[in-house]
Amino acid sequence: MSDYSPSRAPASAAAALPATVWLIAVGAFALGMASYVTAGLMPMIAAALSISLAMAAQMVTAFTLAYGLGSPLVVALLPARAQRCGLLLALGVFVLANGASALASGFSSLLAWRAMAGVGAGVYLALGIAAAAGVSAPPQRGKAIGVIMGGMAGGTVLGVPLSLLLAQQLGWTAALWLVAILGALALAGLLWQLPALPAAPAISLRRKLALLADGQVLVILLVSLLAAVASLGMYTFIAPLLAWSAHGAAMSATPFLWVWGVGGIVGSVLVGPWADKLAAPRLTMFILLLLALALGALPLAAGWSAWLMLAPIALWGAAGWALQVPQNQQLLAVRARQGDGNLAIALNESALYLGSAIGAATGGLMLLLDWPAWLLAAAAAVVAAAALLLQSGLVRRS
Template sequence: MPIAVYMLGLLIFAMTTSEFMVGGMMPQLAEEFDVSIADIGYLISAYAAGMVIGGPLVTIGLLKVSRKKALMTLALSFLVGQTLGALATSYEMMMVARIITGIASAAGFAVSIAICVNLVEPHIRGRASSIVLGGLMVATVIGLPLATLISQQVGWRASFWTVVILVFISTLVVQWVVPTLPKPESISLRNEFTAFKNLKLWAAFTTSGFIIGATFAAFSYFTPIFTEITGFSASMVPIITTVYGAATVIGNMITGRLADKFTMQTLFVGLLLLAASLFLFALFAHNPIVTIIAVIVLGFVGVPMNPAMATRVMRTANTGTLVNAIHGSIISLGIVMGSAIGGLAINAGFGLISTLWVGFALAALGLLSLIPFMREIIHFPPAKHPTIRKVV
């Protein structure tokens, strides 16, 4: 595996840490800008909106630029946004900073995947994608807790500056190790948009949205479920979420290995386990043992389905940057969908457990979206017989 693939993963790690970090410093930011916690929550929504809407638009604008140059432009734009956040003296200034970083992150994510799959042979694209996407998983295990710790000990601005430094270093390394790929002649708006006429591509997008939506319907409300329903102490929450994060990293490694040969089978089994774990979690959330098991399974088969999702999309359409950008927007939309529907269920008076039932329903819909492709799912590629090399 080229070292450049790992460095792209490092850049994604740095950017994704910025996405998650606000959630760990809400009280400090609310006090700094004299606003409510809910207002700080809108900073997270602004980042997501930038990813969903702005990411694809910026990607379209960069289609005529070589992918490496596009990635460097996006990384520098992200640095501008993150620096603006570190220097923010008002809530409005921070809001602008989050929108800029959200847009740059989404487009950078798409371009990184497009570069990644062109650095390796087709039969290991799923594995390579899992390494780049692994940056997202590691951000939940290391990036978010570290940013939260820094903000608690030194201040929230120190966390923002830490990400600035990390993105700057990552950008320099990527500039150094990633080769300049020739711009494919086929890149044009017409060719990129042609891929979206494929109904199978939209079916793949739909499955991806349900997988992520089901996962985040539960993940978004982990803390109150753990403390108010299961009965864990507040001090246990970071430990449990770290276990969850470790499970996502391991799950991502496993899925990356399986995604190339068993794409549809991986998605089907993953969704089946996701639905089953959410179902049992909802029924037995008061039981600490069941809760821990459910959290670990959710870690294995939720977000780590990303490599299989990306491989399916690339095989269905192409490895185009715009396709990857729209897929990234669908994933971001899934995050918003899962957490928003879960919140609506709570506000409707159904309680915290309802978020788990929402997750189960979305996972079930994901399984239903795979029914038209059952023939692909039950077909396993024939085993390859080892070849005998002639020794000369």
């Protein structure tokens, strides 16, 4: 089992995080924008390229599949001594692909560049999380990972609306240029500030893939998958739940989406110091409890008033985003001796994307069967509770 135990050295804990961590977070901000902005750009792109909305939606599919399936393969094949080069190259590919997407003259080339951007994004985040932990003092590693996740949450919550507003004024390509520029700024800073990273142990691809036989890793990944089904999957259905709620049928979903996102930023940042004080498995269990309670409270609050949903939505966003800080800590700790923590993190990101897709598809089916919207939130709470039970078993065995 994991020998994870947070350091409590007060002198190191008081030191500021290295500049490298903040630069990686800027890249994560751009990644958060790129992951979600395309969905908002679809009508503009469809009109500009004379394609259907259904066809334009395949850009999201290409990015997601490349991110979730392609990036773990690239991380697995990355040479042991290429950690710094791999991080910079992944961010460079991400910047190039977003710039090329803005210049694409046809849908086929645009689709290919979105897939390339997805691979670059997935590899960058996996290596970036590991690098942020590696350049930080042991008592600050949880805080460093929290800053990276906060950057991605900020890109989703703040960057996406900003880029969509820019697109409305200057055209859809402006949003992608903004992503590319932010990524390029992070790349320039990292070229200057990123120190040499320790070489990972030189192990064969077969040995790297052996982590899939590690029972503890599989449980951690399954917990992430279930949490994503509950949290990210339910995010897709905030508007239907709002329409079902008391006095909410005529209300805009935008304030509720913003509250969820702001909660995510706050949760990502605030969990960092706690992750450096508490054992990661127990912190994960506590966050899962908050997530289950928040999702369970949603239909109860909605039954009274739509505005009462704001509190559980904020807690849900905070818990959903904060969860990945101790999850990534656990994976790095569990696979430290084997030297394949980067691959474990990449697989964790894949689990999140897969869980989001499963949650969205399942919720869509429930609505297609005319099940009430409150039942989606209740089902999400049950899934979060299942993840909590699974995590509690992991804590008991550790």
